[in-house]
Amino acid sequence: MELRPRDQRLRRDLKVSKHVNGVVVGRVEGDSPAGALGVQAGDVTVSVDQRQVATPEGAGAELRQAATRGSVLLLINWHGTSQFVGLPLENNRTAGSSH
Secondary structure (H helix, E strand, O other): OEEEOOOHHHHHHOOOOOOOOOEEEEEOOOOOHHHHOOOOOOOEEEEEOOEEOOOHHHHHHHHHHHHOOOEEEEEEEEOOEEEEEEEEOOOOOOOOEEO
16 A cells, blocks of 8 residues: 555545545555455545544554554545554565655
């Protein structure tokens, strides 16, 4: 899962409310655990293990830490609706790259 910073252009292009904070999912591999759960490019990751994230680097660090436990709880905003998602992590593969 690739994470990108949320900026005004992305917010406008993706129609993300100004009240939604977090980082934008840039890319998800379809065969990844995140892809299997329906996480898609353009979704906003608001928190990782109930810790708000503001940068891709911060989210990536939280995901790498969670990988040691084998799973993570994400708060994802999908087109204006926020939902918690339990995500299994395996071999750091899903543990967040940030660009």
